Amino acid sequence: MSNDKRSGRSELAKREERTAYRLLLPALIILLVIAVYPLGQVFYTSFTNRQFASGQETEFIGFDNYQRLLSVTISQLPPVIDEDTNQPVIDEETGKTVYERPISVLPREPVRYREYKQFSFMGNRYVLGATDVDFIDAITNTLIFTVTSVFLELALGLGVALVVNSNFKGKGVTRTAMLIPWAVITVVSARMWEWMLAPNRTGLFNTMLYTLGLADGRVAFLASGQLQLWAMVAVDVWKTTPFMALLLLAGLQTIPDELYEAAAIDGAGPVKQFFSITFPLLKPAMAVALIFRTLDALRVFDVFQVLLGQSQYSMATYNYFQLIGNRNMGLASAIGVVIFIIIFGFAIAYIKMLGVDMDETA
Amino acid sequence: MKIKKKHWWTLLLVMVLVGSLLAGCGSPAEPAEPAEPAEPAEPAEPAEPAESGDQVVITVAAGAVGQELELTQKAAEMYMDQNPNVLVNVLDTPDLAQDRLGLYLQFFEAQSAEVDVYQIDVIWPGDLAEHFVDLYDFGAADVVDEHFPAIVENNTVDGRLVAIPWFTDAGLLYYRTDLLEKYNFEPPATWDELEEQASVIQEGERAEGNPDFVGFVWQGNAYEGLTCDALEWIASNDGGTIISPEGMITINNANAIEIIDQAAGWVGTISPSGVTGMGEEDSRAVWQGGNAAFMRNWPYAYSLGHADDSAIKGLFDVSPLPAGKSGEGAATLGGWQLAVSRYSNNPEIAAEVALFMAGYDAQKMRAVEGSLNPTIMSLYEDAEVLEASPFFGSLYDVFINAVARPSTATAPNYNAVSTAFFRSVHSVLTGSIDAATAFEELELDLQDITGFDIQ
Numbered sequence: 039m040s041n042d043k044r045s046g047r048s049e050l051a052k053r054e055e056r057t058a059y060r061l062l063l064p065a066l067i068i069l070l071v072i073a074v075y076p077l078g079q080v081f082y083t084s085f086t087n088r089q090f091a092s093g094q095e096t097e098f099i100g101f102d103n104y105q106r107l108l109s110v111t112i113s114q115l116p117p118v119i120d121e122d123t124n125q126p127v128i129d130e131e132t133g134k135t136v137y138e139r140p141i142s143v144l145p146r147e148p149v150r151y152r153e154y155k156q157f158s159f160m161g162n163r164y165v166l167g168a169t170d171v172d173f174i175d176a177i178t179n180t181l182i183f184t185v186t187s188v189f190l191e192l193a194l195g196l197g198v199a200l201v202v203n204s205n206f207k208g209k210g211v212t213r214t215a216m217l218i219p220w221a222v223i224t225v226v227s228a229r230m231w232e233w234m235l236a237p238n239r240t241g242l243f244n245t246m247l248y249t250l251g252l253a254d255g256r257v258a259f260l261a262s263g264q265l266q267l268w269a270m271v272a273v274d275v276w277k278t279t280p281f282m283a284l285l286l287l288a289g290l291q292t293i294p295d296e297l298y299e300a301a302a303i304d305g306a307g308p309v310k311q312f313f314s315i316t317f318p319l320l321k322p323a324m325a326v327a328l329i330f331r332t333l334d335a336l337r338v339f340d341v342f343q344v345l346l347g348q349s350q351y352s353m354a355t356y357n358y359f360q361l362i363g364n365r366n367m368g369l370a371s372a373i374g375v376v377i378f379i380i381i382f383g384f385a386i387a388y389i390k391m392l393g394v395d396m397d398e399t400a
Numbered sequence: 401m402k403i404k405k406k407h408w409w410t411l412l413l414v415m416v417l418v419g420s421l422l423a424g425c426g427s428p429a430e431p432a433e434p435a436e437p438a439e440p441a442e443p444a445e446p447a448e449p450a451e452s453g454d455q456v457v458i459t460v461a462a463g464a465v466g467q468e469l470e471l472t473q474k475a476a477e478m479y480m481d482q483n484p485n486v487l488v489n490v491l492d493t494p495d496l497a498q499d500r501l502g503l504y505l506q507f508f509e510a511q512s513a514e515v516d517v518y519q520i521d522v523i524w525p526g527d528l529a530e531h532f533v534d535l536y537d538f539g540a541a542d543v544v545d546e547h548f549p550a551i552v553e554n555n556t557v558d559g560r561l562v563a564i565p566w567f568t569d570a571g572l573l574y575y576r577t578d579l580l581e582k583y584n585f586e587p588p589a590t591w592d593e594l595e596e597q598a599s600v601i602q603e604g605e606r607a608e609g610n611p612d613f614v615g616f617v618w619q620g621n622a623y624e625g626l627t628c629d630a631l632e633w634i635a636s637n638d639g640g641t642i643i644s645p646e647g648m649i650t651i652n653n654a655n656a657i658e659i660i661d662q663a664a665g666w667v668g669t670i671s672p673s674g675v676t677g678m679g680e681e682d683s684r685a686v687w688q689g690g691n692a693a694f695m696r697n698w699p700y701a702y703s704l705g706h707a708d709d710s711a712i713k714g715l716f717d718v719s720p721l722p723a724g725k726s727g728e729g730a731a732t733l734g735g736w737q738l739a740v741s742r743y744s745n746n747p748e749i750a751a752e753v754a755l756f757m758a759g760y761d762a763q764k765m766r767a768v769e770g771s772l773n774p775t776i777m778s779l780y781e782d783a784e785v786l787e788a789s790p791f792f793g794s795l796y797d798v799f800i801n802a803v804a805r806p807s808t809a810t811a812p813n814y815n816a817v818s819t820a821f822f823r824s825v826h827s828v829l830t831g832s833i834d835a836a837t838a839f840e841e842l843e844l845d846l847q848d849i850t851g852f853d854i855q
Contacts, residue, residue, distance in 0.1 A: 146844070237678075238612055238686065239612050256673060258677055261673065261678075261830070347621065347623060349622035363498055363502065364819070
């Protein structure tokens, strides 16, 4: 794309361009076959009621799957009125007004809404209803998981990268050892963590907390709603920090030493050096690492599937459950499309925010 | 102009990248990998390789809970001894039933001939019938009368016998004879008694220096096992069977709500709070380590508990599960069947293998060595079987009267029904909601799934 004016190009340049396109063709065809075609298939299936592993007829049902997944509504909960006094009923224990229950207020036709959350606004009580609360939960879980795990990985990874980037004896060994968690297959490391997080003193964490006198040795890390998500974050941070560190280390290596030497001569301390030299020059590498990790974390599957099964879903495990468990291929495809759009949105946002120029790499 | 064009290229590139990232989890053509990729187990005994040219290979997909896998391999060896021209491979499949179903479905969607014989759960014949051959076409009529008629009926779909019964299961209460004697208790007849005994023993044992001791362990993770456990509580409290055989949704009733709330009270008191993450093997680990007074589990834990490496060898016994309001305990009917894939390359030989493995000799071996309940009635009078597992005789009524899950009435939606049920119960057990609210919601969920009327 170095030439701005197409009309002014020589015959040779045109010919070169044609050759370039021809050389690109095989790659393009492969992309079409392995990415665009299956993706198109998913889009198409998401508009049908296709069943997985079944001989049942498939029908085209339009946007029904999406409607079932994503519809939300807000209804006001009227206070319960006492029939005798015509006054709102007040709970005697708590002193608060009693409202109608969401289940009797939320619409049931054509699709049923379930309670997602209740909230008060301007003195009225409202309920947020969703047709597929599990999916909304899965999205929230995944987003919380992604934001916290990627942030922690970036912070820790940067620390690790800075340490192994400095010159010390045994640098090579340290760099290799650092990569071990990343090299372990996720299903295997998830099992390992399952044992360490066991809800009794056979588990490492319970033994540690018990020995330190911080808990009774029976903390259910993987079974209690509040701890589940944080356990997932811990497993992922442990596993992927090395990857983050590796990407950042590559970025650090490209920063010439002369800059630091010059800065030192000018009297800049280590902190000043970090923020004036390291950080700005590391930004492109950081952007790439963040994009990689965020997109990867958004489609997290293995850790959730192995450790939490059906008790809490990520977007991908919910997709798996609808496809395999309920054999609902149409709906599962619609979930796939929604995941696609969410991840796509994240990718665009990153590119805009971090000012990554895709062409510059060429 | 240039900038705009550049943008489009960028967009397209991003889209393709994201798309290929997604290919693993979104594309139906390549369904996500199962949680535990099953690895083909080594064939029990590689027969002479020289003959492999005309040797038929039959693959049996089987479970590996407890000593199941070894026993299946042993049965395969028994068959290969008699039929040297057949090589029977045993494929190790995931422990949790749903994961196993997920793996099977992927074979079926691909119409794969890789697996010839499938070990299927008692709740699956209705859902999976279309993928299996009719065993009546392969001589099952001669042997079918030996098996429990209720299970044969369960496995018969539209007059086709889609699976041969292999072993049956019913929930049992395991209790520590030494501890009950120490604290002067009789085996509990009701849930209230169990609650009291468990709490006394737990307190006593902890005071005597075992901080890991718990009163009662069961299967509380959000999976099919919880459906079984919760169904037992509800049925024993006269609360019905979630959905009646006639297709009425009965779950939202006072008795069911009462017993589920009671069970939620066990979590963190007589049962560890981690019980809501336990499957069969997790609870057995606690129990067999000598750290629990009571356990709800299937019969397979009996012979393992009496094995030499068990901390409680000779210190426990089994009884029917305690009763609630109905005055009688209830045991959920479990058990596994062998079915032959329609996509098998050698259905005759595969059927022969299945019928052999479910036959008298193989079932007897499995009953004696693995305390897996036979489905052949006459084995319950066999002296060797009764010597190995005396409770087969004394608890015969429990096995005969086990409560079936509503899989027939709800086919092909049973999995969705069960998932809605166990997730609902699980949310009560973890304390995020009370049973009355949960079941009010569940009742409507079940109506959405099945279209049945609410009672």
